[in-house]
Amino acid sequence: MNKRHLRWLILTILATATIATWVYLPQFRGSLSEGVERARGLGIWGPVLLTLLYVPAALLLVPGSWLTVLGGFVFGWWRAAEAVSIGATLGACASFLVGRYLARERVERMLAERPRFQSLDRAVAEQGFKILVLCRLSPLLPYALLNYAFGVTRMSLSRFALASWIGMLPGTMVYAYLGAAADQFVESGPGTASSSTPGRVLLVAGIMASLALLLVFTRIATRALRSATNDASNRD
Secondary structure, three states: OOHHHHHHHHHHHHHHHHHHHHHOOHHHHHHHHHHHHHHHHOOHHHHHHHHHHHHHHOOOOOOHHHHHHHHHHHHHHHHHHHHHHHHHHHHHHHHHHHHHEEEEHHHHHHHOHHHHHHHHHHHHHHHHHHHHHHHHHOOOOOOOHHHHHHOOEHHHHHHHHHHHHHHHHHHHHHHHHHHHHHHHHHHHOOOOOOOOOOHHHHHHHHHHHHHHHHHHHHHHHHHHHHHHHHHHHHHH
16 A cells, blocks of 8 residues: 555544544533533633643653644634643653753663664754754654654754744644544534534534645655755765
8 A cells, every 4th residue: 555545544534533423422422521611610720731731741752642632622722722832842842851961871772773863863963953843743753752862962952942843833733723623523413503514514624624734744744854864864
């Protein structure tokens, strides 16, 4: 199976899962709504808690995309995106500092066993800011592991924080939107007042467009990274 067919297969699976969720979710809607309302009842402290959760999540190598989707579901698109944008950057910086000062030898040993990161390190030495932004744009590269990996490079903390924030922002917006769209999907499920066909069609279209956008980000960033790392390897 080539990459193009694989991408379409992934989109089909995600679309099917989304539709199935909308069909079968009514039986769980009550308990789900109760939990969401409790989180929303925290007021401004809800998004603040979401921001703070990103620090231990990053340190423990927990994928941040799930937290972003959950934040969008609970707090809405913009509030979640704002909270996650700050939290993901703080978490990345925390891991970066741990990798540089507290666990440098361990991180270096771990990366030495990964040829992919060795070629990436050579590219970072030449154009670190650009490489990091591209790494953040690609969901295929592990967010948490990259934080530690860049800690053992010569990149400064300030440049790391800025490049991480810029590179993660598009993905943050998309994942937060997916969470917010999932919330709307639950609200417009069968038997609800907002379960009109046009509304459901628009939600599905928005979700599919967001997933397609993620694929575009991944494709562009992956190609640019491959080109940069190959150029750096050829000059060695």
